[in-house]
Amino acid sequence: MTQKTELEILLAVVDHGSFSAAARVLGYTPSAVGKRVHQLEQRLRVPLLVRTTRRMTLTEAGQRYVEEARDLLARLTALEEDIADDAASLRGTIRLTSSAALGRLHVVPPVIEFMERHPVVEIDLLLTDKIVDLVGEGFDLAVRSGTLPDSSLVSRKLMSNRRVPCGAPAYLDQHGLPQQPEELTTHSCLHLGQEKRLLDWGFTRNQGGITRLGSGFSCNSLEALHAACCAGHGIAWLPEFLIAHDLHKGRLVPVLIDHADPNAGGGIFVLRPKATFLPRRVRALTDFLADHFTDIRTD
Amino acid sequence: MTQKTELEILLAVVDHGSFSAAARVLGYTPSAVGKRVHQLEQRLRVPLLVRTTRRMTLTEAGQRYVEEARDLLARLTALEEDIADDAASLRGTIRLTSSAALGRLHVVPPVIEFMERHPVVEIDLLLTDKIVDLVGEGFDLAVRSGTLPDSSLVSRKLMSNRRVPCGAPAYLDQHGLPQQPEELTTHSCLHLGQEKRLLDWGFTRNQGGITRLGSGFSCNSLEALHAACCAGHGIAWLPEFLIAHDLHKGRLVPVLIDHADPNAGGGIFVLRPKATFLPRRVRALTDFLADHFTDIRTD
């Protein structure tokens, strides 16, 4: 700020007792100082200082103005400094990873909003379904769904990760609606990676427990399963965050909901390395995610 | 004022939702508004607004800044307006009269100080020992000493007006120190106008009451009597405000103090016409005089 405010100049004059002294301190010439004070007086239409060449007295108005305005100015500059410092301490990059589907649907939107609110922080987001080593690869945060992960990470639960068995209406019309979990052994089942047994799908009341799911598409990508399921290729056990909209629109229909454990899917968590120092920007993003991760079911 | 202006512009932008809208309201062009906001952001080194061409969002920092600074700015402008209004309502001339000696010694100094403190008021001071008609001649105030004056005026007592009989050491050495009031009949007495009897000088224990003072100089001017007394021409009954310094320095010596009524001199009053409206400036001067009229005895 090359240009000091009228108020700052006035205060300097009052504090140092003369125009010249204030000018020396502020790095101006005396005449410049005098002019600025004169400007202020003209703006307020009130003389603030009675000047003789040797002495300088505040008028009643000047005294009041100085007393009260000094406080206000101090508060304003304090506020500005505080905000600047705040931003400075937030500045930096956050390296963040998330699984593909979850990230695309529910991490990217709040992260974008966060970036608008905090333009000084930069975000480096990696969407992958592979489990990355946070510490080893230098990530600050990860957003993951599932059961609670290993304990070298600090976890914060954003919400529970309900998963529901479901299928497209076309498929169910053709192949019938299963009434018991065991019936799935004869259905086309779309399963994720190693989830091949009824038990893996979190059914509460299946007797055998180890009964294999019916054969069908198997893939490590949730989004691929999702697409296949919508296309009528079978029944899949999909997380609610992925299909809420489809269920609402009727593009997918839940199946065997009385037999499914709603908590079997675990939760959605933010994770961070345990040992490392937590920068303010990371804490801010964690809090922001926690605040904005509530309304998945309602959309 | 840079700080203030930037803030005002920022607030206008926030309130009206766009640079253009704010510019229309403020009478600037959009480019000027944008520039000032940019300046502010650069000064704080924090982005305050995230702009797209259609939408405009406050940053976290911006939100905080706006919230808190708005209040400070409002207070500052309110203060400035208040001070300006205050001065405006004080502006004007005060017509003031006082008796010569009292005025010169004890009215002029505080009035000058008052003028320095309130440069917007002008003062028209008439020093005269004649009693002027406040209402008829358009005076706002009078400062007078003596007994309480007529009741068409509102009076405020500034202090009591002690008067003491006294003489110069040279005179008293030569003519002796009187022990009883009656002895004054044989002294050279300097009296003011019609004060020719012992009673007029406020003695508490003189028996006759109507005993005439000794012959001597008589004059309607207190200052002339004062000068004559100091020059050793006799004994005079002079107000303390006039001779405090002389008593202190020993140039005058009190006489018959045990017989003198300290309250006989009445008081020193500020008077103003009863009926007229009391402008703020007049009230301010009255208060100021009351506050600064206390230390006559101590100088």
Next chain:
DNA sequence: TGTCATCTGTTCCCAAAACTATCAAATGTT
């Protein structure tokens, strides 16, 4: 769904205004 029109913010350059410095003069103080 795609294209277009319109509104808005940004940037550059130039003119204008404001600010500051220099110097001389007036003034009050020691």
Next chain:
DNA sequence: AACATTTGATAGTTTTGGGAACAGATGACA
């Protein structure tokens, strides 16, 4: 009487504001 300080006028420089061209986003309309 001498010194320090404020004040005033003038000139030079920085800052600021305006206009036009450009880019981006929204909403209408087909």
